[in-house]
Amino acid sequence: MHLVVCAKQIPDPDTPPSAFKIDEASNSVIPAPGISPILSQFDGIAAEAALRIKEAGGDDAKVTVISMGADSARAAIKQVLAMGADEGVLLNDDAFEDGDSYTTAKVLASAIRELGDVDAVFCGRQAADWDMGQVGLLLAEELGWASAIIAKDISYADGNVSVQRVLTDGFETVQMALPAVMTVSNEFGEPRYPKLPQIMAAAKKTVTQYSAAELGLDAADVGASGSRLKIEKLFIPETDSNVEFMGGDTPQEQAAALVQRLQADKLI
Amino acid sequence: MSHNILVIGELDEGSASATTLELLAGASEIASGGNVSVTLLGVGASQAVGACAGANTAYASDDAQYDDFRGDQWISAIQSAVESETPDVILVAQSIVGRELGPRLSHKLGTAVAMDCVSISDVDGSIKATRPCFGGNAMATYGFSTSPAIATVRAKSFEVTEGGSGPTTSTELPAASQSRTEIIATEAATAEGLQIQDATVVVCGGRGLGDAEAFGEMESIASAIGLDKAAVGASRAAVDLGWYPPSQQVGLTGKVVTPDLYLAVAVSGASQHMAGCSGSKTIVGINRDEEANIWSFSRYGIIGDYKQVVPALIEELKKASGN
Numbered sequence: 048m049h050l051v052v053c054a055k056q057i058p059d060p061d062t063p064p065s066a067f068k069i070d071e072a073s074n075s076v077i078p079a080p081g082i083s084p085i086l087s088q089f090d091g092i093a094a095e096a097a098l099r100i101k102e103a104g105g106d107d108a109k110v111t112v113i114s115m116g117a118d119s120a121r122a123a124i125k126q127v128l129a130m131g132a133d134e135g136v137l138l139n140d141d142a143f144e145d146g147d148s149y150t151t152a153k154v155l156a157s158a159i160r161e162l163g164d165v166d167a168v169f170c171g172r173q174a175a176d177w178d179m180g181q182v183g184l185l186l187a188e189e190l191g192w193a194s195a196i197i198a199k200d201i202s203y204a205d206g207n208v209s210v211q212r213v214l215t216d217g218f219e220t221v222q223m224a225l226p227a228v229m230t231v232s233n234e235f236g237e238p239r240y241p242k243l244p245q246i247m248a249a250a251k252k253t254v255t256q257y258s259a260a261e262l263g264l265d266a267a268d269v270g271a272s273g274s275r276l277k278i279e280k281l282f283i284p285e286t287d288s289n290v291e292f293m294g295g296d297t298p299q300e301q302a303a304a305l306v307q308r309l310q311a312d313k314l315i
Numbered sequence: 316m317s318h319n320i321l322v323i324g325e326l327d328e329g330s331a332s333a334t335t336l337e338l339l340a341g342a343s344e345i346a347s348g349g350n351v352s353v354t355l356l357g358v359g360a361s362q363a364v365g366a367c368a369g370a371n372t373a374y375a376s377d378d379a380q381y382d383d384f385r386g387d388q389w390i391s392a393i394q395s396a397v398e399s400e401t402p403d404v405i406l407v408a409q410s411i412v413g414r415e416l417g418p419r420l421s422h423k424l425g426t427a428v429a430m431d432c433v434s435i436s437d438v439d440g441s442i443k444a445t446r447p448c449f450g451g452n453a454m455a456t457y458g459f460s461t462s463p464a465i466a467t468v469r470a471k472s473f474e475v476t477e478g479g480s481g482p483t484t485s486t487e488l489p490a491a492s493q494s495r496t497e498i499i500a501t502e503a504a505t506a507e508g509l510q511i512q513d514a515t516v517v518v519c520g521g522r523g524l525g526d527a528e529a530f531g532e533m534e535s536i537a538s539a540i541g542l543d544k545a546a547v548g549a550s551r552a553a554v555d556l557g558w559y560p561p562s563q564q565v566g567l568t569g570k571v572v573t574p575d576l577y578l579a580v581a582v583s584g585a586s587q588h589m590a591g592c593s594g595s596k597t598i599v600g601i602n603r604d605e606e607a608n609i610w611s612f613s614r615y616g617i618i619g620d621y622k623q624v625v626p627a628l629i630e631e632l633k634k635a636s637g638n
């Protein structure tokens with residue numbers, strides 16, 4: 048069985064709002080000094096899901112991690128390799144830059160076709176930078192595969208996957224035949240934390256790089272020029288802060304002051 | 316410029332959902348004279364279109380198979396409405412349905428979708444969609460180079476103008492086709508009583524509570540205010556620790572709530588959390604950190620240890636309500 052994890056390198060979403068800056072001219076985020084980019088957390092959980100299926104499936108299962116991005120995305124690939132993935136693929140080409148979810152899915156789909164024998168793809172439910180949450184589904188559509196999103200639990204038996212999904216008010220388990228794409232949510236649980244020997248071993252694993260041409264893609268169909276959704280303006284919303292702290296020497300006095308205000312404002 | 320807008324509606328216990336009505340209200344403004352149509356799928360759909368104020372035409376199927384959402388089944392039904400309406404804009408809620416339908420439908424129609432939008436507007440005849448990104452730290456406005464422009468819209472983004480009724484008849488959509496995914500089990504997991512989306516007061520507990528038991532105290536605050544008004548939510552950090560059910564999570568990947576009063580207890584106020592509650596009328600924080608991000612959104616605050624503040628608050632609330 049060949050499982051693929053799609054992984055993205057993103058600015059750390061825990062960057063404090065005070066350090067979060069954008070460049071309005073290029074509609075992009077300025078990397079916060081001293082804060083390293085990270086593997087999008089949901090993608091780490093997707094890797095965990097794939098590795099658990101691999102481990103349950105025996106020795107012939109293989110996990111490949113794919114990332115589309117700049118050379119720096121190798122760090123995200125290495126992290127998933129350290130978790131236990133077998134091989135890495137970096138999709139790197141200037142032509143891929145500034146694409147939308149559609150062009151991203153198109154490039155990932157080409158790479159998955161290139162690998163040839165893939166049975167299942169695992170993505171995070173959304174990348175914690177643009178928060179779009181659609182690459183996994185678009186990838187499934189590009190490949191013509193079945194899909195299930197926002198997984199809490201995934202199990203495999205006899206060519207089928209059972210996916211427990213998080214709904215608005217509960218859970219649902221769906222079953223579908225492979226090949227399929229699944230997106231994984233935080234309810235799945237924490238990803239494993241690689242130890243030093245695994246990190247060392249990951250450095251020796253192969254990472255194959257592909258350009259647009261090597262995937263048979265025309266530069267005009269990918270990246271900014273192939274995008275269907277065009278970002279026109281990126282800005283930081285204003286928050287008006289006028290907090291009034293409750294005075295008082297004791298919690299009782301503070302609580303009384305708060306209740307008084309809430310009553311005056313007819314909130315309770 | 317006028318626009319033909321198709322709203323993909325959802326049913327909630329047999330009636331058009333609150334968000335469907337919001338989308339229709341928004342659509343009739345943006346349409347500026349163009350046609351607004353709605354689709355509803357599932358038991359009661361053809362009756363429920365009657366309440367879809369803002370829609371000029373309706374498409375419905377009462378087939379019970381649509382009650383449990385399966386993307387491929389819904390898309391084939393919706394495609395036939397798209398063929399007869401040829402909308403240039405399609406709106407769907409950022410719900411568990413919309414999160415899947417938006418991308419899949421966009422691909423089927425050879426176009427794009429902007430997810431989780433909070434405003435849709437017409438600028439010189441073209442549709443622009445504005446949405447939070449980077450967890451709410453930034454906002455982005457998008458245009459579309461393909462048509463129709465599809466957007467999933469966050470709850471409470473449009474206001475429902477009271478009154479009015481919907482179409483009296485609907486065109487029947489085909490019954491559900493075969494699905495590639497089979498639902499083999501479902502499990503309900505919601506808190507009893509008032510739902511957080513419907514409450515006028517939401518008491519939200521965060522990781523700083525330290526344990527699951529402390530959520531009992533959040534429930535005591537809610538009952539001191541009145542369980543007809545108040546419900547308890549949780550931050551993702553608290554949900555991930557297993558202290559409260561996922562159905563109660565507020566935020567970007569949880570629920571969006573807009574109560575009159577949002578009381579955040581031991582919640583830091585991360586942008587991804589605030590994405591689910593910043594539309595509340597009044598936000599109040601209880602936090603021991605003077606520098607917490609929650610203060611940027613709060614009207615009132617108590618700096619202190621919740622373990623001391625919350626019992627005092629419960630007592631004062633009880634006094635105030637005369638219990």
Ligand SMILES: Cc1cc2nc3c(=O)[nH]c(=O)nc-3n(C[C@H](O)[C@H](O)[C@H](O)COP(=O)(O)OP(=O)(O)OC[C@H]3O[C@@H](n4cnc5c(N)ncnc54)[C@H](O)[C@@H]3O)c2cc1C
Binds near residue numbers: 584
């Ligand atoms: C893509 C993405 C999506 C996300 N979606 C969501 C979402 O939907 N909802 C969500 O909530 N989060 C979401 N998050 C996570 C979010 O970024 C924060 O990590 C999370 O909201 C933090 O939860 P918290 O405030 O409870 O915990 P913390 O940030 O740990 O804050 C705990 C707070 O408690 C205070 N505290 C501690 N002890 C006490 C005490 N004794 N008395 C008083 N105060 C005390 C501390 O000062 C601190 O401010 C998402 C993150 C990402 C990357």
